[in-house]
Amino acid sequence: MRIHHPLEPGNETLVACNIDIRTTLDAAHRGIHVSRMGNVLTEVTQESYETLAAFAERLCRRVQQTQYGGATTVSVRSRFWYREAVSGFGTKADKQSLESVGLMSQVTSDASGHIEHLRGIEVDHITACPCVQQTLKHSLGQRKPEPVSHTPEAPPLTHSQRSRTSVEVGSASGPPIAELLQAVDEVLFRSQSTLPRPQELLLVLRAHQKPQFLEDVMRDLTRRVCQLSRELPDEAKLRIRSRSLESIHEFDLCGELVTSLAAARKALGLGADYRHGHPYRDR
Numbered sequence: 001m002r003i004h005h006p007l008e009p010g011n012e013t014l015v016a017c018n019i020d021i022r023t024t025l026d027a028a029h030r031g032i033h034v035s036r037m038g039n040v041l042t043e044v045t046q047e048s049y050e051t052l053a054a055f056a057e058r059l060c061r062r063v064q065q066t067q068y069g070g071a072t073t074v075s076v077r078s079r080f081w082y083r084e085a086v087s088g089f090g091t092k093a094d095k096q097s098l099e100s101v102g103l104m105s106q107v108t109s110d111a112s113g114h115i116e117h118l119r120g121i122e123v124d125h126i127t128a129c130p131c132v133q134q135t136l137k138h139s140l141g142q143r144k145p146e147p148v149s150h151t152p153e154a155p156p157l158t159h160s161q162r163s164r165t166s167v168e169v170g171s172a173s174g175p176p177i178a179e180l181l182q183a184v185d186e187v188l189f190r191s192q193s194t195l196p197r198p199q200e201l202l203l204v205l206r207a208h209q210k211p212q213f214l215e216d217v218m219r220d221l222t223r224r225v226c227q228l229s230r231e232l233p234d235e236a237k238l239r240i241r242s243r244s245l246e247s248i249h250e251f252d253l254c255g256e257l258v259t260s261l262a263a264a265r266k267a268l269g270l271g272a273d274y275r276h277g278h279p280y281r282d283r
Helices: 034-044 053-065 130-142 177-187 198-208 214-230 259-268 274-277
Strands: 002-004 012-014 017-023 072-083 096-109 114-128 158-168 237-245 255-261
Touching: 002 053, 017 053, 034 053, 053 072, 053 096, 096 130, 096 158, 114 177, 114 198, 114 237, 158 177, 158 198, 158 214, 177 214, 214 237, 214 255, 214 259, 237 259, 255 259
Parallel strands: none
Antiparallel strands: 002 012, 017 072, 072 096, 096 114, 114 158, 158 237, 237 255
């Protein structure tokens, strides 16, 4: 299926999707029309769409029409690819990296036809554990050894892990995917496909200078997304999920936040004044 490229205005990109369709039956009907659902899917994938959310809404409405009109939800997950320049810090100017970002859209239509959206992105990133850094500082402070393991310019050593985090906002039109990705990059240390040694060092250094628990990832991302979503109504939904593939444990850590923007704004102490900044539509 084709959509307008989220990061390259004027271009389209072909995306492969995983699609989950759910619809509701009342007691008067024995089962759904499976063949009609397959026919609708074939029909709607022949078109080109401005966004993944537009595709998900189109599919949701058509499924609801061809079944029995009950509440219907369509969830679509895909990835889009783009080229990113790798420059600076001793790297040749002609290097490029092929990167990908997960794209997600969920659309629900109730029995009256009222539509609700939830759309966002999923990224891979690294986190450095604050616990080991603090324990090391305390240990070195008590024993007062020679500073052989780190220098004043370098952060204390610790273990790091690869993480996968998604952020979704209840809106069909904003914030734009490009700005949502930029907001994520201001909070997280995103993994990359091409990392020459200078960039690899810089990424690890930055992650260790700002160590993050999984909970820190979710708190910081919540605040940044709330700031980005100034124009969205209080009742808009916010969902953030994060999974840390632990490097020194036999288990992974998972976190999930599902709330309204109103509740998130209140918890973060973001009053009405913060909404008078520079909303994305005016940039």
